[in-house]
Amino acid sequence: MKTNSLLVETRALSFGFGPRPVLHQLDLQVPAGSIYGFLGPNGAGKSTTLRLLLGLLPAPAGTVHLFGHELARHRLAALGQVGALIEMPSLYDHLSGLDNLEVTRRLRGLPAGRTADVLATVGLTADAHRPAREYSLGMRQRLGLALALLPDPELLILDEPTNGLDPNGIIEMRALLQTLQREHGKTILLSSHLISEIERVATHVGVLQQGRLAFQGSVAELQRRQQGHAQVVIDTDDAARCQLLLPVDLGGATVLGPGRLGVPYQSAEQMAYLAQQLVLAGQPVYALHCQQPTLEQAFLHLTEPAVA
Numbered sequence: 130m131k132t133n134s135l136l137v138e139t140r141a142l143s144f145g146f147g148p149r150p151v152l153h154q155l156d157l158q159v160p161a162g163s164i165y166g167f168l169g170p171n172g173a174g175k176s177t178t179l180r181l182l183l184g185l186l187p188a189p190a191g192t193v194h195l196f197g198h199e200l201a202r203h204r205l206a207a208l209g210q211v212g213a214l215i216e217m218p219s220l221y222d223h224l225s226g227l228d229n230l231e232v233t234r235r236l237r238g239l240p241a242g243r244t245a246d247v248l249a250t251v252g253l254t255a256d257a258h259r260p261a262r263e264y265s266l267g268m269r270q271r272l273g274l275a276l277a278l279l280p281d282p283e284l285l286i287l288d289e290p291t292n293g294l295d296p297n298g299i300i301e302m303r304a305l306l307q308t309l310q311r312e313h314g315k316t317i318l319l320s321s322h323l324i325s326e327i328e329r330v331a332t333h334v335g336v337l338q339q340g341r342l343a344f345q346g347s348v349a350e351l352q353r354r355q356q357g358h359a360q361v362v363i364d365t366d367d368a369a370r371c372q373l374l375l376p377v378d379l380g381g382a383t384v385l386g387p388g389r390l391g392v393p394y395q396s397a398e399q400m401a402y403l404a405q406q407l408v409l410a411g412q413p414v415y416a417l418h419c420q421q422p423t424l425e426q427a428f429l430h431l432t433e434p435a436v437a
């Protein structure tokens with residue numbers, strides 16, 4: 130497979146529940162080998178999109194291609210290499226983790242060795258013989274992932290896989306996703322409403338805002354896009370006083386704390402001029418640096434409701 134090929138590609142994908150539009154003209158592009166973080170606030174339409182990709186909702190407007198196959202016309206070919214975890218996995222609580230997997234493996238006619246393989250992959254070998262009802266939420270999610278991995282799909286589609294997990298469970302899931310991408314060569318499309326969960330694992334990001342793609346690209350591109358929002362942070366004695374002293378053409382200063390002032394970054398010369406002006410006015414400058422917005426700020430900026 131070409132390294133730059135797209136495993137998921139939608140064109141002008143639009144969808145509504147009844148008369149209510151939910152998704153507008155989405156052009157999603159998930160590159161092979163990526164961990165694509167599909168981000169958006171609650172209700173933005175992430176789950177709806179993922180369901181459409183799996184053919185679980187009535188046919189939408191626009192097209193969905195998976196592995197180059199159009200879903201509406203070649204459903205089996207399109208979905209043949211896709212594993213998914215969309216809601217809480219439906220498990221047989223009275224059966225062990227191993228037997229839960231065995232039921233599905235036999236139904237699908239998969240080789241006997243797959244069960245042990247996927248149990249090892251998701252780190253459940255030691256708990257394989259315990260009934261699923263004794264599993265923690267994190268273990269249930271990992272067992273759900275093991276079920277999705279049984280046929281060894283190339284692409285995993287996961288809807289909020291860390292939802293409801295405790296911090297340990299989140300760390301384990303994050304590590305597992307990275308292992309699946311790096312060591313098993315999987316491409317992973319996962320949704321989340323939390324940038325903090327995505328930023329450590331994702332290589333690519335799509336940001337959905339009220340059913341529209343507000344951004345799509347690599348994580349590095351998202352950060353670059355936000356450089357216009359960098360600010361100069363100045364540590365001084367009396368930030369409120371300094372705010373009044375600074376010439377307005379330096380950009381509106383904001384008081385970040387009693388001794389900390391923020392000014393929208395313009396240039397290196399502006400930074401030098403800021404320091405000079407404060408010192409000339411008799412104010413101490415203990416530190417002055419340019420602060421790039423965090424990915425979290427970038428995400429919040431993209432998902433702020435538009436001001437009418």
Ligand SMILES: Nc1ncnc2c1ncn2[C@@H]1O[C@H](COP(=O)(O)OP(=O)(O)OP(=O)(O)O)[C@@H](O)[C@H]1O
Nearest residue numbers: 146151169170171172173174175176177178289322
């Ligand atoms: N079966 C349905 N019938 C009618 N409206 C629905 C249905 N499912 C979802 N919606 C609506 O579609 C919109 C998008 O929902 P969706 O679940 O896709 O959002 P989301 O981004 O996944 O958010 P969340 O993280 O809260 O699940 C919401 O306004 C939701 O109320």
